[in-house]
Amino acid sequence: MMRMDVKGVRVPALGFGTWALRGRQCADAVRMALDVGYRHIDTARMYGNETEVGRAVRDSSVDREDVFITTKIWPDDLAYPDVKRCAEDSLRNLGSGYVDLLLVHWPSKAVPLRETLKAFSEIKAAGKARLIGVSNFNTALMREAVEECDTDIACNQVEYHPFLPQNRVLGLAREYGMMLTAYMPLAKGKVVRCR
Template structure:
């Protein structure tokens, strides 16, 4: 059957590929080659971060593609210990230099921190947007309480919140809040570190639709309103398979069944993480 969900998400008039490439651990010559392969296969949303240590590789791969800058949606992130305003501005300078770009498409707060007032960080991000060094700003790993503070108290104009999201982790409360704000939820670890391939329901649905459990999972994510995904892979065959999800559509009953798998299981755990939503 022909899928109705387009390969592009439109959020407040801005467009972004529904599926992007997560580049965590894609470093050095091998990492650059993997990113270049992804671009050759059709990836146009590229997600990086200062913490990943591969902005140089991302920039080189983009330039080596020969494609126009406007073909790409490039995201980078600033780590939680660099969120004071002066440091934010320095880090953006450094990121743009490493990427070889005049502007990124999206600048994210990588993780929230209690060490710098949120309003100061958001003001610095807004200034970077005003200066044209990023088109859009957003956050990552923000639960509802922090998102409420950013949106309601500080009136931040946020495009995106990037969080862990997969069939085993409900983000129902966060999604509801983000939809009210007209924001994109971009899902990292969307296939739950490969655990979806062991799930009986997802495997059965894969057989039904002629797809893998991973493809069913990615389809479930991008078929939701306001949700995108950034699976990370270094293998061409997996990159190609991840993109092959736009020629089918899950039924409402199958979407609901996958939602029913949620158990609150997270595959990321850090000492600095905020208090997550129940």
């Protein structure tokens, strides 16, 4: 599996997305993904499947430290105390002392980004997230995040595929040494169908 270096952490380039997976189906799918070689699993609190993702990793033959796990905190929970509470809850769900990447799932209009990122920074400093980042941020918000956070913002996860090349977001991510994670990489199958 190809890996890249992001802010000093090795990240497997190809991730397994879990947003539509729940319960037993999720645990089985993640186990299978690990069996065939995926080492990067993408979940979120909103998906309601962190427990199954964590169980699948534990039940697999792959060591926890060889799997890169991303989770995300939903915009309703971006106030400082809520971020802290949610991060602890995610770690309990995942059955792990840390998550590899913790993301702001979507920007919030209600909570100042500085407040959210202060909590994210502290979670990273406590060793409970190896990297922190954002998702669904435009270039203005990316700039604000980098300026407001005293810790590196390692990632922006955005919709990215041939019908949405995101040149400006990608350019700025490169400038900041940030990883751009592509979600919906097949545009829900449209990419495969238009050969």
